[in-house]
Amino acid sequence: MLMGRQFFGTDGIRGKTNAGVMTAATAMKVGQAAGTRFMRGSHQHRVVIGKDTRLSGYMLENALVAGFTSVGMDVILLGPLPTPAVALLTRELRADVGVMISASHNPYEDNGIKLFGPDGFKLSDEDELAIEAMLAQDLPLAPSDSIGRARRIEDARGRYIHAVKSALPHDVRFDGLKIVVDCANGAAYQVAPSAVWELGAEVIAVGVSPNGKNINDRCGSTHLDLVKETVVASGADIGIALDGDADRLIVVDEQGETVDGDQLMALIGTQMAARGQLRGGAIVATVMSNLGLERYLAAQGLDLIRAKVGDRYVLEAMKAGGYNVGGEQSGHMILLDHGTTGDGTVAALQVLAALVQSGKKASELLHLFDPVPQLLKNVRFAGGKPLDDPHVQAAIADAEAQLAGRGRLVIRPSGTEPVIRVMAEGDDAAKVEAVVDAICDAVKEAAHA
Structure with a gap:
């Protein structure tokens, strides 16, 4: 996840359903917060909500509807549709916000909430941070006569x-x-x-x-x-x-x-x-x-x-x-x-x-070029910052020298788990494997030091 965030990661909110952040209670609160954030201007505000085919989609969809309508926003339900369809229909239907309920390529036990602004683009860091902050607040609810309505449109797939x-x-x-x-x-x-x-x-x-x-x-x-x-x-x-x-x-x-x-x-x-x-x-x-x-x-x-x-x-x-x-x-x-x-x-x-x-x-x-040999390995660590260790930095410097001009090295910590990802590529497959293994060994040693 991005630093300092409890809910939003690199692609919305995602997790195992009915555990952690991915609950009906969270979804309702997200609906209230996002609805409040995008309640701009004096027009009647609306959100479009799509989903994939996960079992938990029904639960999260209903919770989001409750959240958005409780702050006065109308809801248009699209049913199962691709993420890009939600982005498209957010613009087409002149909505103030769009929501996709999906965990993309993850197994069915996971689910997620992706938010789109009125322009159909995923939300900026600024908007996500504002919504994240609002999840811890008691938000004002709409008066009884201003609660939103929900309706399902039947021609979303055709559009x-x-x-x-x-x-x-x-x-x-x-x-x-x-x-x-x-x-x-x-x-x-x-x-x-x-x-x-x-x-x-x-x-x-x-x-x-x-x-x-x-x-x-x-x-x-x-x-x-x-x-x-x-x-x-x-x-x-x-x-x-x-x-x-x-x-x-x-x-x-x-x-x-x-x-x-x-x-x-x-x-x-x-x-x-x-x-x-x-x-x-x-x-x-x-x-x-x-x-x-x-x-x-x-x-x-x-x-x-x-x-x-x-x-x-x-x-x-x-x-x-x-x-x-x-x-x-x-x-x-x-x-x-x-x-x-x-x-x-x-x-x-x-x-x-x-x-x-x-x-x-x-x-x-379709095979326009021959990929150069590429190897990616993940090294799990218990804590600390292995990449700051002098031995790891020396192994990385040595690898870069070996690959200079004939390959690339990419080393990055995972954004969601305690894992260092080590990737190298180059014309010499044996050298690629050797430098990846050397860096992985150094990271393992540093992690247990």
Whole structure:
């Protein structure tokens, strides 16, 4: 979590349900605090609330409704929809705030609350800190005649499908393509297969039978065996895999090989550059994106801007520098021309359009560069600050000297647990492994000193 925060982490509030911060009582208080924070101006205020398919979504949704209506804000319930759909409909419905109830790629026992401002962007640190402070206060409730109302809208899915299809030119069709769509039994289980089918493809949908407990369970972008097996067994042209709230995308080619976020950014970015649509001559990624991506973009005359890990930091760098394409190796794809947050379905349609227009097989089109050997290891520690230890600093300095000019080293403490993440990459796989192991050993020794 971010320093000094009890509730908000790097992506809203998240935790195990009915334990710690993720309770109905907390959700109601968040509704009251966020409602109070965004009660600006004299108009009738409203919030839109979407969710993924977790069992606890019903509990948290009702608690949030109670919180928002108790301070006088009207509620529009969207039902199960992707996170980017909530961001979109917050703007479309002229709402003052948007809420997504989801723990993304986590198992069903976890849940989370993500908040969006009226512009459809995730909240600023300033707004999150203000809401966090209000959670400890007794907030004024609305008079009896000013309590908010709640209603559910039935066409939210159709509105979102129309929006994601509008991100493509009208003459693009997917006729003749056989596409496996894995929705992780999550928020996109209805909209993603529908959007792809409406564009003319034959769709084989998997991970589309949510029961409240099977979200991300051996399916979706973090568990690719299902989509890989289905693509190969069905002779499909390509597979797309989303996570629980459908803000990230991993692709599988017709041979069942993984295409990660780095390759997808390379494809989308260079294709947009060729059309004169890539702003700033650069793509924004994180410190974890492969050196192979950086070298590939450089060969195309494009830059790679690196941000801290987390899609909020990618977005901050994009907005600050005026860039319109960014993402993470893990599959977050932020295309600011088409939305305000990561959108796996929009990114998937861009990839599918490129496949149609190229006339190539996915295996030919999507592997644009060879990643350099990359190794990430996590070292757990009990306390203290191992990275301040002189022996650890000496090991890091030695590793940097060994990799100089032919690799990269990224060492960072986890934002949510007592873990040091050690990542190195370079042209020599044996050297990469050796420097990672040396640093990990030094951290372990320092942690037990």
